[in-house]
Amino acid sequence: xxxxxxxxxxxxxxxxxxxxxxxxxxxxxxxxxxxxxxxxxxxxxxxxxxxxxxxxxxxxxxxxxxxxxxxxxxxxxxxxxxxxxxxxxxxxxxxxxxxxxxxxxxxxxxxxxxx
Amino acid sequence: xxxxxxxxxxxxxxxxxxxxxxxxxxxxxxxxxxxxxxxxxxxxxxxxxxxxxxxxxxxxxxxxxxxxxxxxxxxxxxxxxxxxxxxxxxxxxxxxxxxxxxxxxxxxxxxxxxx
Numbered sequence: 001x002x003x004x005x006x007x008x009x010x011x012x013x014x015x016x017x018x019x020x021x022x023x024x025x026x027x028x029x030x031x032x033x034x035x036x037x038x039x040x041x042x043x044x045x046x047x048x049x050x051x052x053x054x055x056x057x058x059x060x061x062x063x064x065x066x067x068x069x070x071x072x073x074x075x076x077x078x079x080x081x082x083x084x085x086x087x088x089x090x091x092x093x094x095x096x097x098x099x100x101x102x103x104x105x106x107x108x109x110x111x112x113x114x115x
Numbered sequence: 116x117x118x119x120x121x122x123x124x125x126x127x128x129x130x131x132x133x134x135x136x137x138x139x140x141x142x143x144x145x146x147x148x149x150x151x152x153x154x155x156x157x158x159x160x161x162x163x164x165x166x167x168x169x170x171x172x173x174x175x176x177x178x179x180x181x182x183x184x185x186x187x188x189x190x191x192x193x194x195x196x197x198x199x200x201x202x203x204x205x206x207x208x209x210x211x212x213x214x215x216x217x218x219x220x221x222x223x224x225x226x227x228x229x230x
Binding site (some may be wrong): 006022032036041042043044049089091101102103104105106107108109 | 171208
């Protein structure tokens with residue numbers, strides 16, 4: 001049951017160009033979406049999030065777009081830098097009423113930024 | 116910057132043995148989590164813990180698993196009788212609130228190998 005799907009396991013982009021990472025979800029109860037970045041031998045690091053009541057959130061070079069009708073979100077990185085090379089996980093959360101949120105993750109997309 | 120610390124970084128254990136994975140969450144955080152990632156798979160929620168009790172657990176978190184906060188600083192995950200399929204990267208995470216749009220802070224993980 002893949003509630004959060006990242007259909008591209010990998011993506012290669014030239015340095016300076018735009019990287020677009022995509023994520024689809026099926027659970028309409030998700031109310032928050034997050035992107036995490038993960039380097040080898042490290043834990044996931046929070047990058048940016050968006051509430052389901054918004055359609056765009058921007059933080060420096062990173063912008064997340066949410067299309068609720070299509071149940072689709074994307075992460076744009078402009079301009080891409082070699083240090084952005086990592087695995088990017090899309091995650092979603094929904095209030096379960098139990099006092100804490102659990103995150104549902106996609107399988108990740110490995111981004112390689114080529115100098 | 117505050118960190119979530121996990122020890123050991125790599126644990127090899129024989130099938131059927133008990134294993135304890137240790138985590139030191141960020142000191143002022145109140146919510147604690149364990150996630151795992153089987154090689155090549157997505158990051159999966161195991162359990163959340165608040166106020167000295169489990170607030171949520173997934174179907175993966177069966178009777179073989181338990182969590183404890185024995186001394187107010189450590190947060191442990193115990194697997195009573197390990198199986199080959201328990202081999203995975205286990206991530207501990209913590210957050211100051213039950214929900215935060217900035218997600219959790221993850222540790223670097225413990226790679227558990229069951230042989």
